[in-house]
Amino acid sequence: MTDAAIVAEGLGKRFGPVVALDGVDLELPAGGVLGVLGPNGAGKTTVVRILATLVKPDRGRARVAGFDVAEHPAAVRRLIGLSGQYAAVDPVLTGEENLVMIGRLSGLTRRCARRRAGELAGRLELAGAAGRQVRTYSGGMRRRLDVAASLLAAPPVVFLDEPTTGLDPRGRLALWQILGELTSQGTSLLLTTQYIEEAERLAGMITIIDHGKVIAAGTPDQLRARAGGDRLELQSPPGQDPRLLAGALAALGTAEPAIDVAAGRVVLPVTGGAGILPGVAGRLADAGLRVTALALRRPTLEEAFLAWTGQPASGPPARRAQPAHPARSTR
Amino acid sequence: MSTAATAALPGRTVPVPTSVAVITGRNLRRLVRVPTLLVFATVQPVLFVLLFTYAFGGAIHVPGVARYIDHLLPGIVVLAIGFGASQTGVAIAEDLTTGMIDRFRSLPITAAAVLAGRVAADALRNLFVTGLMIGVATAVGFQFHAGPAAALAAVALAVAAGLAFSWLNLLLGLAVRDPESAGLAGLFPVIILFFTSSALVPVATMPGWLQAFAKANPITVITGALRALCLGGPTSRPALEAVAWLAGLLAVTIPAAIARYRHATST
Numbered sequence: 001m002t003d004a005a006i007v008a009e010g011l012g013k014r015f016g017p018v019v020a021l022d023g024v025d026l027e028l029p030a031g032g033v034l035g036v037l038g039p040n041g042a043g044k045t046t047v048v049r050i051l052a053t054l055v056k057p058d059r060g061r062a063r064v065a066g067f068d069v070a071e072h073p074a075a076v077r078r079l080i081g082l083s084g085q086y087a088a089v090d091p092v093l094t095g096e097e098n099l100v101m102i103g104r105l106s107g108l109t110r111r112c113a114r115r116r117a118g119e120l121a122g123r124l125e126l127a128g129a130a131g132r133q134v135r136t137y138s139g140g141m142r143r144r145l146d147v148a149a150s151l152l153a154a155p156p157v158v159f160l161d162e163p164t165t166g167l168d169p170r171g172r173l174a175l176w177q178i179l180g181e182l183t184s185q186g187t188s189l190l191l192t193t194q195y196i197e198e199a200e201r202l203a204g205m206i207t208i209i210d211h212g213k214v215i216a217a218g219t220p221d222q223l224r225a226r227a228g229g230d231r232l233e234l235q236s237p238p239g240q241d242p243r244l245l246a247g248a249l250a251a252l253g254t255a256e257p258a259i260d261v262a263a264g265r266v267v268l269p270v271t272g273g274a275g276i277l278p279g280v281a282g283r284l285a286d287a288g289l290r291v292t293a294l295a296l297r298r299p300t301l302e303e304a305f306l307a308w309t310g311q312p313a314s315g316p317p318a319r320r321a322q323p324a325h326p327a328r329s330t331r
Numbered sequence: 332m333s334t335a336a337t338a339a340l341p342g343r344t345v346p347v348p349t350s351v352a353v354i355t356g357r358n359l360r361r362l363v364r365v366p367t368l369l370v371f372a373t374v375q376p377v378l379f380v381l382l383f384t385y386a387f388g389g390a391i392h393v394p395g396v397a398r399y400i401d402h403l404l405p406g407i408v409v410l411a412i413g414f415g416a417s418q419t420g421v422a423i424a425e426d427l428t429t430g431m432i433d434r435f436r437s438l439p440i441t442a443a444a445v446l447a448g449r450v451a452a453d454a455l456r457n458l459f460v461t462g463l464m465i466g467v468a469t470a471v472g473f474q475f476h477a478g479p480a481a482a483l484a485a486v487a488l489a490v491a492a493g494l495a496f497s498w499l500n501l502l503l504g505l506a507v508r509d510p511e512s513a514g515l516a517g518l519f520p521v522i523i524l525f526f527t528s529s530a531l532v533p534v535a536t537m538p539g540w541l542q543a544f545a546k547a548n549p550i551t552v553i554t555g556a557l558r559a560l561c562l563g564g565p566t567s568r569p570a571l572e573a574v575a576w577l578a579g580l581l582a583v584t585i586p587a588a589i590a591r592y593r594h595a596t597s598t
Contacts, residue, residue: 052437054596074439078344082437088430092361104353105438107345133364149434 005030005157005188006051010060013046013212020046022212023060028190028205030156033183035203036192037305043212044192045085048161051190052082065157078107081150081158085165087142088149091135095126095145098134099152106153113152120148123178140171147175151182158182160191164198176201196301206301208308215308220301227304229254229271232280235293236264248287252276255307269299269307350440354448355455361422362456371418376411376460380467383407383531393533396562400473405557406530408464408489409550410521412457416496417517419453420504424513427505432595442593450497457493461486477563485560488573492553495577496521498584505591524550549576 006028013021021043028034038044049055051064053073062069065079089098096117103113121130124144134142147163163179164172179202183189193199199206200220207217216223232249236242246257246266257268270276274296284291299307362368380400388399396402423446426432435445465473465486475482504513525531527541528550534542545551556573559566 049433049596052433054433054436077437078439080437082434084430084433086430088434090357090361090431092364093357097357097360101353101357102434102438105345105350105435105440107439 003030004028004063005032006034006062006064006190008047008051008060008062011047011050011057011062012059013043013050013055013057019212021050021057024209024212024214025217026062026190026207026214028188030188031183031186032205033179033189033191033203035199035206036190036209037194037196037199037206038192038209039194042210044209045161046212047209048082048084048159048190048192052080052159053077079156081153081155083147083150083158083160083163085161087139087146089134089142089145092133094131094133095121095137095141096130098145099130099149102149103152106155108153116152116154117148120151123181124148125174140167143167144171144175147178155187157188158190160189162192162194164193164195172198196305200301208305210308216304223304224298224301227299227307229269229299230273230296231299231303232268232270232276233293233295233297234266234268234291236266237290237292238264240264240290242266244287245284245289245291248283248289249280252279252283258303267303269303270296345438345440345444347441347444350444351448351451354445355451358422358449358452359455362452368418371415372456372460373463375414376408376464377467379407379411380404380464380471384468384471387531391532398472398474400468400471401476401562402558403531404464404468404473405485405489405561406525406528406550406554408461408557409492409530409553410525411460411464412489412493413496413521413525413550414518415456415460416453416493416500417514417521418500419449419497420500420507420513420517421510423449423501423504424508424510427508427595428510432592436593436595443589446498446501446588446592449501450494453493453497454490457490458486461489475561477560477566481560481563481566484570485557488553488557488560488570491577492573495580495584498581498588502584502588502591505588505595521550524548528554530554549580552576 004027006026008024008026011021011024024043024047026034026036026047036044036047046055050057051062051069053069053076056070064076067075067079069076093101099117099120100110100113103116104110108116117130121127124147126141126144126148129137129141134145137145143163143166147160150158150160160179164175167175176198179189179191191202204219205217206220206223208215208223216226218226234242234245236245242259242261242264246259246268249266249268250257252270253268254271255269257266259266277296280294362372383403384400388403391399393399393402432445436442500513500517503516507513507516527545528548529545530550534545534551537545552569553573553576556569559569
């Protein structure tokens, strides 16, 4: 037994010609929360499937709750809870029937399964709907029921694959709160998400994967620090094209500026801290441009993500540009 | 390993009978709550008895059988069970696409339990369907001619045939993965085998080239054994042939379906 809830080394998996995972390392200390962040198709779900013993890796090894997933899948299954990407609940059964069924199949006695089903339905705000068939539930309710099912047997390691996808903001907040309580009781949690905010809010450690590879891993603070220096944010006054600001300052940046024409805002990746501000002021004065606000700040995780993957965290899967500002050496 | 959370759990090994019973319960609930499934189990068998009896019964005279319903019932029981089994393929394909199988496979239960629980629910349904058809057929003149023991053996053989149909459809559903295709894949073989069997008309009335196929057809063999048990006459040989067919089918489909299930994931 190791102390870690999850240790994965060099996980590789291909499906026919598609390389889903290309050497992924992960580590989650017992009682911690690991957020696996990445765009659509990055390989997040494949990671979860391998760790939950559903798919065998082509190469690499993984231990979950102290057991090798390939050698002792049955032991691993006794110690995990899984909530997959789609709500896997039977629409014909009631909420309570679904929970009791999963509880019984997790090894709980009938009485214990009923008690836990009642508890979790209450905590996930499903108590009033527990006696109704799931086909009458909203998407958010199904999702919460699915999460409840994964927690039923109080497993020490829980996998949640995009748990808040499809939830409204209130449902998302409620689920975050429950997951927070859960981890404060010692459950180790691995969650995948496309939402930076979610990873930042819940996860002590974040691993960013893209194209089946880990491109960055660390605490949210470490990731921001590694995203490449600072961000210079400028607000253009009404009537002045923010692209002029971007043009005047481009030479100071370490990468292409992000320009929001409608909002009149320019964000430029820079290095050198406050030392660059005199240069900024000089160039703006030379060009005769005005700004209504100017700030030098750390990058947001969103910007860090963009820098590494070349696309926004929750953006469309279509255009997969090469990273504009690769930082692949930072592991 | 952390502990506050695990303390709630005594032993978490699920005995096979428990897991099979829980899955069976799930499928029985679905059976009575989903209208399509209910129709497959109630309306359709009754319609089969009435439609075949009154639409065909006047035209078809089978030598040596007084009432057509006596000749007909074994074949249409097999047909009703075969049609009903196509819903088993649909259901397992649905479970696959909705991620239900992913969830089941992440639980500490044996792979066979999910499939066996489905087959067990099917067997109970088939017992009901067989009883219902016998009841309706009796109302329109059907009689057992070989005594109560043979009658019970006939019911058992019909349910056993249902086991083979269920496992075959589980295999098909896991192989084609798409619920609609699974439904077609389950119905086609039954339709083709049914109409090229002795279920409706004696094989001797078919053209020569079809007779060889019709005689080897498993539905002919199973129907023949059921008829022997219902109508009397030599029973051991047809019964053995039917049992051999079913044992062969099960020997192939059970391990194949379990092997497929073990590697099945939702995408």
